[in-house]
Amino acid sequence: MEKILTYIAGLMFGVGVSLGGMANPAKVQNFFDVFGIWDPSLAFVMGGAVLITAPGYWLVFRRGKPLFASGFSVPTNRTIDVKLIGGSAVFGIGWGIAGFCPGASIPVTATLNPDVLIFTGAMIAGIFTAKGLMAWSASRNLQADQA
Numbered sequence: 001m002e003k004i005l006t007y008i009a010g011l012m013f014g015v016g017v018s019l020g021g022m023a024n025p026a027k028v029q030n031f032f033d034v035f036g037i038w039d040p041s042l043a044f045v046m047g048g049a050v051l052i053t054a055p056g057y058w059l060v061f062r063r064g065k066p067l068f069a070s071g072f073s074v075p076t077n078r079t080i081d082v083k084l085i086g087g088s089a090v091f092g093i094g095w096g097i098a099g100f101c102p103g104a105s106i107p108v109t110a111t112l113n114p115d116v117l118i119f120t121g122a123m124i125a126g127i128f129t130a131k132g133l134m135a136w137s138a139s140r141n142l143q144a145d146q147a
Helices: 002-019 025-032 041-062 082-098 102-111 114-146
Strands: none
Touching (some): 025 041, 082 114
């Protein structure tokens, strides 16, 4: 049942991304072009998502625990550091240049559009590169601490 619900949630996300215009890079880029051909419609998509999601979170957290786990996995780190700011900047710059939000690019790969495939492939390569660099950095720091 868990896998079926996961599939349904992913399908709903993909349909919502497509219907909301988030799969259209020109629409996304026009949203960021506030001094040119500005298209504010994505603000309504995002606002609508927040209006639906906020009560959903409220209802789910009132349950005390998820349906398929012993507890909620909620991030506890509230530190604003270079890693957070740098990652946010890279996310925003990539979204503005390519016109694809990383999450939205995943369902759009089904179109086999070369631009989407290149973006998503580069994004996945970047994720693995960042993880590798963080592991390498952590091992260097550990070695330095032991010396």
